[in-house]
Amino acid sequence: MQQLSDSGAIDLDSIEIPADTCCNCGSKDGLSIVPTPLKKTRFMLLGGTELTLMLGFPYCSGCAVSASKHAIGTLGKLLIAFMIFWVLIFGVIFLPFDLASFLPGVMLPLAMFSVAIAITLGYFRLRRPTPPRTSVDQPVMLRGVKQMFSGDIVGLRLGFSNEAYKREFEAMNQMQMLSGALSTESVG
């Protein structure tokens, strides 16, 4: 069994995918293989690059929609908090009382920023999945890519929200895990 091509690049077809349980909720009923776009964005000084790998994972009918929902990262959450912050700052103008006189100087923007962070965190906490579903977003995601200058991908780190599914994946890909071509982590 060939695990890696001569150049050391990972052959995506050689990755074994456990197919008997939903990779999100663990159900064994009504499964279908859904193409799951695994994305990794790298931010650089001027813009960024995005890498998308397509891998098919088994989903039950209820979880199939989560396959293409990408989790919002820390930067995205900060942007959301920042937008809420500005909405709050402009909202202050329309208050029937002068909030700025209660909170002088930088106190007002600081207070508004704290409220914006709290709203954002609260929103993402409310978005948590209902068990046995393990993720509202993709249950499998690309957490890291090791890429050569030639563009060849020599290492992938996949994140799994379903711990049992992760262990099954690891067991099926032991060789690639040992060689360092594949690594896993728990997310969510």
Ligand SMILES: [Zn+2]
């Ligand atoms: Zn499911």
